[in-house]
Amino acid sequence: MNLTVQARRFMAGLLPLILLVGLTPLVVTNAYYLNVLNVTALNVLVVTGLNLLIGCAGQISLGHAAFFGIGAYVSAILTATYGVNPWLALVAAALATALCALAVGAPTLRLKGNYLVMATLGFNIIVNVLLIQWDDLTGGSGGLTGVPPLVLFGLPLDTDYRFFWLAWGAALIGLLPARNLLHSHVGRALRALHDSPAAAASCGVPIEGYKIKVFVVSAVYASVAGSLYAHYFGIVTPRTFDIFKSVELVTMCLVGGIGSLWGGLFGASFLTPLPQLLHVFEEHQDIIFGAVLLLLLIFLPQGLVGRLEEALARRGIGGAVMPGDSLEERP
Amino acid sequence: MSELLQVSGLTIAYGGVKALDGLTFSARAGEITALIGPNGAGKTTAINCVSGHTRPDAGQVLFNGRDILGLPARAMTGLGLTRTFQHLRMFGRMNVLENVMVGLHGTARAGFTAAMLRFPSLRREERRMAEKAMDTLSFLGLADLAGRTAGALPYGDQKRLALARALVSEPRLMLLDEPVAGLNTAETGTMGRLILALREKGLALVLVEHDMSLVMRVSDRVVVMCSGAKIADGPPQEVQRHPEVVAAYLGGGKEFGLCA
Numbered sequence: 001m002n003l004t005v006q007a008r009r010f011m012a013g014l015l016p017l018i019l020l021v022g023l024t025p026l027v028v029t030n031a032y033y034l035n036v037l038n039v040t041a042l043n044v045l046v047v048t049g050l051n052l053l054i055g056c057a058g059q060i061s062l063g064h065a066a067f068f069g070i071g072a073y074v075s076a077i078l079t080a081t082y083g084v085n086p087w088l089a090l091v092a093a094a095l096a097t098a099l100c101a102l103a104v105g106a107p108t109l110r111l112k113g114n115y116l117v118m119a120t121l122g123f124n125i126i127v128n129v130l131l132i133q134w135d136d137l138t139g140g141s142g143g144l145t146g147v148p149p150l151v152l153f154g155l156p157l158d159t160d161y162r163f164f165w166l167a168w169g170a171a172l173i174g175l176l177p178a179r180n181l182l183h184s185h186v187g188r189a190l191r192a193l194h195d196s197p198a199a200a201a202s203c204g205v206p207i208e209g210y211k212i213k214v215f216v217v218s219a220v221y222a223s224v225a226g227s228l229y230a231h232y233f234g235i236v237t238p239r240t241f242d243i244f245k246s247v248e249l250v251t252m253c254l255v256g257g258i259g260s261l262w263g264g265l266f267g268a269s270f271l272t273p274l275p276q277l278l279h280v281f282e283e284h285q286d287i288i289f290g291a292v293l294l295l296l297l298i299f300l301p302q303g304l305v306g307r308l309e310e311a312l313a314r315r316g317i318g319g320a321v322m323p324g325d326s327l328e329e330r331p
Numbered sequence: 332m333s334e335l336l337q338v339s340g341l342t343i344a345y346g347g348v349k350a351l352d353g354l355t356f357s358a359r360a361g362e363i364t365a366l367i368g369p370n371g372a373g374k375t376t377a378i379n380c381v382s383g384h385t386r387p388d389a390g391q392v393l394f395n396g397r398d399i400l401g402l403p404a405r406a407m408t409g410l411g412l413t414r415t416f417q418h419l420r421m422f423g424r425m426n427v428l429e430n431v432m433v434g435l436h437g438t439a440r441a442g443f444t445a446a447m448l449r450f451p452s453l454r455r456e457e458r459r460m461a462e463k464a465m466d467t468l469s470f471l472g473l474a475d476l477a478g479r480t481a482g483a484l485p486y487g488d489q490k491r492l493a494l495a496r497a498l499v500s501e502p503r504l505m506l507l508d509e510p511v512a513g514l515n516t517a518e519t520g521t522m523g524r525l526i527l528a529l530r531e532k533g534l535a536l537v538l539v540e541h542d543m544s545l546v547m548r549v550s551d552r553v554v555v556m557c558s559g560a561k562i563a564d565g566p567p568q569e570v571q572r573h574p575e576v577v578a579a580y581l582g583g584g585k586e587f588g589l590c591a
Contacts, residue, residue, distance in 0.1 A: 204438075
């Protein structure tokens with residue numbers, strides 16, 4: 001399969017999705033459902049970035065909630081406390097997050113082995129403690145309130161309906177750079193260094209540099225989602241960005257299918273609303289949530305999208321519905 | 332003809348064991364230099380030192396007159412030095428064309444930003460790489476397999492694919508680590524012809540190989556190693572008659588690896 005075919009397949013998958021997203025607000029008018037969908041979109045954005053890291057470089061980050069949180073808090077503090085323009089704050093937050101990711105990633109990604117898991121785990125805990133303890137700046141455990149909504153073309157995005165367009169717009173547009181990266185020499189190099197670092201090096205791939213860069217890129221995805229989150233809810237609290245959020249994000253990648261951008265999208269879209277749906281089970285909801293996860297990982301270890309692609313490939317219609325955009329090209 | 336690769340005094344010890352003990356050899360453009368010797372003689376270690384994957388304790392590696400020892404492995408392809416691996420190390424989940432395109436990574440100018448935003452310069456580069464990779468695949472008779480998943484190919488095709496990946500960047504020197512190991516007679520014949528064709532193109536080739544009939548057929552020079560040191564060096568016919576080589580290879584009371 002040549003590269004332009006892959007690109008066309010991706011677009012063929014994206015168009016129905018855009019249509020689906022575009023039609024949703026016509027059907028779903030309940031503010032609560034829209035809110036769940038908006039949070040889903042933000043999760044999709046984070047997971048898209050995280051999937052680049054996990055799927056390409058083969059490194060797992062348990063600190064993406066921290067990057068999500070840094071984006072949210074920098075945006076919140078700059079706009080609520082210092083009155084900075086929200087869009088400017090978003091860019092500043094992304095830069096700050098990139099620097100943090102560089103500081104965490106540069107020393108650890110040079111080491112062989114999965115030291116990134118430990119480093120990011122520690123980083124997330126430190127960030128969380130800082131968010132709680134540095135209360136002059138962050139508002140402490142109660143959080144920071146009064147974050148203004150984003151304004152787009154003079155229109156304040158202060159309702160669930162209005163924010164829906166921005167959130168899903170960002171989630172879908174966010175897929176494009178990720179897809180572009182995967183289908184470039186950089187993406188191939190990242191997959192190569194995952195398979196064989198020695199051979200990749202012989203091909204001229206700067207292994208450590210690429211791992212660090214893809215980690216920074218994935219952190220920036222989380223940061224942008226965090227900034228959007230802060231302006232949407234108008235309040236940021238430390239608990240939103242704790243280690244459990246990081247685990248949840250990695251789980252979304254796993255459930256959807258590692259290394260497949262569609263997988264991330266579906267993982268986030270499935271797991272974000274699931275706890276809300278399980279509310280009907282009241283006190284049993286956590287048990288059922290855990291059981292669903294277990295069953296998924298036992299019976300669909302390759303993820304929702306991975307399984308679907310396999311089934312399609314077996315019937316000889318691989319990619320007809322779901323673009324073959326998975327990193328794991330199947331014959 | 333001048334020496335393209337000059338290796339001298341390579342020494343490396345793991346614990347108390349000397350894997351290389353003052354190894355000296357050279358390779359010329361348009362020639363095939365074979366490194367042979369019993370298992371554990373240090374042939375692959377020697378290649379790893381030249382390709383930047385292993386850092387020797389002492390010695391010198393001059394490539395085109397330049398000291399390349401200490402340069403990282405990723406710098407080698409840019410200088411015109413590539414290699415294949417004994418255990419292939421294909422990028423199994425990618426397709427054949429993509430595997431070969433990775434071999435051109437050293438020639439890519441565009442970075443992360445250009446790739447994510449898909450600048451026109453990147454598209455041109457992608458096209459150029461795809462065309463170049465297809466040319467190389469055609470040369471090696473793999474063009475029909477371009478879209479196939481590399482990891483699912485028969486072993487013989489994977490061997491040629493490994494060659495394609497190293498060849499695509501138009502190196503001046505290729506290090507081939509056991510290119511015919513595991514191949515059947517017909518495949519070995521094909522690989523031998525390809526290696527000779529590369530020599531015709533003026534490449535310098537360093538060949539590590541256990542298949543003696545191939546080595547004797549294609550090599551211009553044979554370097555015989557034993558316990559990390561060179562015991563003989565010369566044209567194949569001469570080396571074959573060398574008493575130490577005969578002793579190391581054909582027995583004469585000594586088993587493999589027990590030579591002095």
